[in-house]
Amino acid sequence: MAYIAQTLRREVTERARGRCEYCLTALAVVVEMEIDHVVPEAAGGATNADNLCLTCVGCNGFKLAFQTGIDPETGEHVPLFNPRAERWEDHFGWSEDGTLVLGLTPVGRRSAVGVRYDQARPPMRWPTAAPTNRRAACRYRAPLVARP
Numbered sequence: 158m159a160y161i162a163q164t165l166r167r168e169v170t171e172r173a174r175g176r177c178e179y180c181l182t183a184l185a186v187v188v189e190m191e192i193d194h195v196v197p198e199a200a201g202g203a204t205n206a207d208n209l210c211l212t213c214v215g216c217n218g219f220k221l222a223f224q225t226g227i228d229p230e231t232g233e234h235v236p237l238f239n240p241r242a243e244r245w246e247d248h249f250g251w252s253e254d255g256t257l258v259l260g261l262t263p264v265g266r267r268s269a270v271g272v273r274y275d276q277a278r279p280p281m282r283w284p285t286a287a288p289t290n291r292r293a294a295c296r297y298r299a300p301l302v303a304r305p
């Protein structure tokens with residue numbers, strides 16, 4: 158794992174306004190945040206601001222080093238959400254009660270980080286787990302205070 162200088166961590170955190178760039182959870186309501194390589198180091202991703210994002214531990218644990226996943230509605234391989242190249246609003250939305258992140262596109266459905274299509278499945282299997290919930294709603298309870 159690459160060393161990420163404090164100045165670069167601060168830059169990434171400030172750019173994200175202290176929120177996970179995958180689920181929008183605020184730093185103020187989680188124990189800790191991590192810095193994620195959008196394109197994993199193993200795939201040649203650089204350790205610079207253009208390839209880093211702020212992520213909560215939950216989202217980072219689900220994403221791991223994956224760049225693609227299977228859209229639960231179509232079964233197609235799709236890229237995961239790239240917060241450096243795409244807008245969150247283009248792929249995700251909120252449930253009516255404002256507690257769930259919903260995937261609106263194939264990328265969003267696959268990337269709704271924190272998605273646990275089947276709570277019994279261990280998180281490590283998330284990126285390739287067969288979908289059991291076609292609604293593709295993120296079961297992560299996004300805190301209301303983190304909504305934009």
Ligand SMILES: [Zn+2]
Binds near residue numbers: 182212217
């Ligand atoms: Zn998150």
